Amino acid sequence: MDDSRRKLYEGKAKIVWEAGPGEAGPGAEAARTYIVEYKDDATAFDGKKRGRIGGKGRVNNLVSALLFDLLEREGVPTHFVRTLGDREMLVRRVKIIPVEVVVRNVAAGSLAKRLGLEEGAPLARTVLEHYYKSDELGDPLINRYHLRTLDLAADPEIDRMESLALRINDILGGALEECGLRLIDFKLEFGRTDTGEVILADEISPDTCRFWDTETNEKLDKDRFRRDLGDVEEAYEEVLRRVTAGAEKWRVRRRGARASGGERPAHARGEWPAHARVFVTLKSTVLDPQGAAVENALRTLGYDEVKSVRVGKFITLELTHLSPERVDEMCRRLLANPVIEDYRFEVVPATAPPAGSPPPGAPTGTGGKGQ
Amino acid sequence: MTPAPRRVRFGVVVFPGSNCDADAHHAIGNVMGQKVEYVWHGRTDLEGFDCIVLPGGFSYGDYLRTGAIARFSPVMNEVARFVERGGLVLGICNGFQILLEAGMLPGAMLRNESLQFRCLYVHLRVENTDTPFTRACRPGQILRIPIAHAEGNYTARPEVVEDLERTGRVVFRYVNEAGEATPEANPNGSVANIAGIVNAAGNVLGLMPHPERCTEELLGSADGRYIFESIVAHVLAEGGPRGPTAGSPGGGVVG
Numbered sequence: 001m002d003d004s005r006r007k008l009y010e011g012k013a014k015i016v017w018e019a020g021p022g023e024a025g026p027g028a029e030a031a032r033t034y035i036v037e038y039k040d041d042a043t044a045f046d047g048k049k050r051g052r053i054g055g056k057g058r059v060n061n062l063v064s065a066l067l068f069d070l071l072e073r074e075g076v077p078t079h080f081v082r083t084l085g086d087r088e089m090l091v092r093r094v095k096i097i098p099v100e101v102v103v104r105n106v107a108a109g110s111l112a113k114r115l116g117l118e119e120g121a122p123l124a125r126t127v128l129e130h131y132y133k134s135d136e137l138g139d140p141l142i143n144r145y146h147l148r149t150l151d152l153a154a155d156p157e158i159d160r161m162e163s164l165a166l167r168i169n170d171i172l173g174g175a176l177e178e179c180g181l182r183l184i185d186f187k188l189e190f191g192r193t194d195t196g197e198v199i200l201a202d203e204i205s206p207d208t209c210r211f212w213d214t215e216t217n218e219k220l221d222k223d224r225f226r227r228d229l230g231d232v233e234e235a236y237e238e239v240l241r242r243v244t245a246g247a248e249k250w251r252v253r254r255r256g257a258r259a260s261g262g263e264r265p266a267h268a269r270g271e272w273p274a275h276a277r278v279f280v281t282l283k284s285t286v287l288d289p290q291g292a293a294v295e296n297a298l299r300t301l302g303y304d305e306v307k308s309v310r311v312g313k314f315i316t317l318e319l320t321h322l323s324p325e326r327v328d329e330m331c332r333r334l335l336a337n338p339v340i341e342d343y344r345f346e347v348v349p350a351t352a353p354p355a356g357s358p359p360p361g362a363p364t365g366t367g368g369k370g371q
Numbered sequence: 372m373t374p375a376p377r378r379v380r381f382g383v384v385v386f387p388g389s390n391c392d393a394d395a396h397h398a399i400g401n402v403m404g405q406k407v408e409y410v411w412h413g414r415t416d417l418e419g420f421d422c423i424v425l426p427g428g429f430s431y432g433d434y435l436r437t438g439a440i441a442r443f444s445p446v447m448n449e450v451a452r453f454v455e456r457g458g459l460v461l462g463i464c465n466g467f468q469i470l471l472e473a474g475m476l477p478g479a480m481l482r483n484e485s486l487q488f489r490c491l492y493v494h495l496r497v498e499n500t501d502t503p504f505t506r507a508c509r510p511g512q513i514l515r516i517p518i519a520h521a522e523g524n525y526t527a528r529p530e531v532v533e534d535l536e537r538t539g540r541v542v543f544r545y546v547n548e549a550g551e552a553t554p555e556a557n558p559n560g561s562v563a564n565i566a567g568i569v570n571a572a573g574n575v576l577g578l579m580p581h582p583e584r585c586t587e588e589l590l591g592s593a594d595g596r597y598i599f600e601s602i603v604a605h606v607l608a609e610g611g612p613r614g615p616t617a618g619s620p621g622g623g624v625v626g
């Protein structure tokens with residue numbers, strides 16, 4: 001470490017430094033970056049449990065670097081610039097949005113407890129949660145309304161964080177699968193750059209993710225420390241080994257993809273194209289003259305099994321990114337008239353998943369209904 | 372000694388695709404002899420007007436639902452403020468539908484029960500003469516006014532209809548020549564034969580028939596004049612809307 005560095009913040013797992021002279025490249029770069037140092041210190045349960053995990057700082061720094069690099073290549077903007085040795089990385093300065101975005105694929109941890117699900121039960125739909133980053137309050141779970149009330153982020157920023165988080169889930173889920181790691185859940189932090197762009201920050205490591213071995217479901221993350229399962233250091237080193245090996249394959253494939261021509265796919269441009277399908281029908285309490293006419297016509301044609309017909313509208317939307325909340329709003333404000341119509345919609349990711357990853361899964365949209 | 376009578380100032384909103392704005396302009400300006408101006412749908416200032424007319428015809432191709440897109444045009448925000456200041460708004464046919472979509476009047480429009488575009492003269496019974504739009508009518512008077520629409524089947528929740536009836540806000544009803552509100556006299560399936568309603572404050576009227584198309588005997592009926600004459604009489608008696616800034620009342624005559 002350099003004496004001329006200025007320590008900006010020391011957290012439980014990392015130290016944020018303002019770079020000393022010459023440390024972070026030319027002056028202009030230094031002014032736009034911080035150095036993040038990863039520590040071996042480990043805490044759990046809001047700091048109630050403390051300890052050390054030998055080599056954790058190095059593992060978390062290197063795993064984070066490899067995963068940030070992968071995400072960047074896939075078009076997700078991150079704060080990662082480059083590593084500075086084994087325990088430090090240079091990152092872009094951001095103002096952290098004080099919200100932890102948690103993405104879950106399998107029931108575990110607080111979700112299993114809160115909803116009474118068995119640990120390890122796959123979730124039918126990916127679950128996305130927000131937690132308010134506040135040590136005094138113990139990082140409470142909050143929803144979009146709370147986010148707005150506390151003015152933690154603007155609506156478009158929330159949409160952006162959510163769509164990036166889901167994209168990250170798809171990219172990491174597929175890539176880690178290849179390393180024999182199941183991505184159970186993970187926590188992300190986002191920040192605003194000086195131009196107001198929302199980018200991924202903080203870390204992606206066994207401290208902030210749950211990784212289970214794909215074959216044995218053995219836990220290879222901080223739960224080993226939380227629950228005193230032993231072999232903590234070994235698990236962290238194993239994750240680094242597997243991710244390092246995987247990164248080699250990911251890089252080769254990207255080079256191949258680029259060599260085989262074609263421009264960067266849309267999802268690699270930091271967007272998550274999606275299709276929304278909106279169905280609008282008259283409320284059941286409203287007489288539907290068109291439906292009645294069609295019903296008569298079908299009966300006349302001999303289709304006696306027809307009991308009733310309602311005629312509605314079907315609208316497809318192509319979206320630059322996925323936000324069920326906004327589609328719902330579009331339905332309420334314009335696409336349907338809640339006085340006479342009900343609506344329902346599906347939102348489906350539009351792009352093919354990155355090679356090797358599982359399909360994006362069931363439609364991620366939610367249904368809406370007029371009041 | 373008597374100054375020239377004040378002329379009432381009407382604004383006729385023009386949406387892309389409107390086709391009845393010229394009829395309304397003609398009826399108000401040439402036939403009724405009042406001041407009238409076109410108001411472009413992008414306009415955001417309605418100062419100085421006494422009455423805004425949302426004319427019939429199609430707007431934005433009536434895509435999605437009639438009036439659904441028009442109601443988001445900039446002028447509609449201003450119309451809402453105009454209404455708050457007490458200004459009169461007359462929504463005719465498509466204009467009525469825009470007022471419904473904008474929530475300025477309750478209920479919604481469905482396709483005609485017949486599923487057909489109906490274009491014919493109908494008889495309307497004036498149910499309430501105590502509105503700015505009907506004060507020149509006799510109670511129970513029957514007016515002959517044409518309709519031309521495919522989506523004029525007025526509907527609302529039963530409690531809303533009940534409230535409209537109880538508070539005298541059903542202003543016009545489709546009736547037969549004898550003045551009876553029969554199912555046969557109902558051209559589109561509207562609940563309770565409702566052809567026109569006012570808002571609670573009484574300054575916003577929506578109706579499906581086209582009074583602007585029948586202000587001259589030459590055209591088969593001049594009954595539409597009653598509505599415009601009512602508006603003129605009301606403004607001359609009561610004054611125009613409150614100005615957006617204090618001290619600039621629209622009308623100079625105190626009733």
Ligand SMILES: Nc1ncnc2c1ncn2[C@@H]1O[C@H](COP(=O)(O)OP(=O)(O)OP(=O)(O)O)[C@@H](O)[C@H]1O
Pocket residue numbers: 009010011012013014015016034079091092093094095096133135189191201202203
């Ligand atoms: N690019 C960045 N620019 C500025 N701050 C960052 C950046 N990336 C991460 N941070 C912040 O730096 C701190 C890293 O420290 P650490 O993760 O150890 O904190 P912590 O003990 O978890 O506490 P908390 O995260 O609640 O502040 C975090 O507050 C994190 O939000």
Ligand SMILES: [Mg+2]
Pocket residue numbers: 011013
């Ligand atoms: Mg942290």
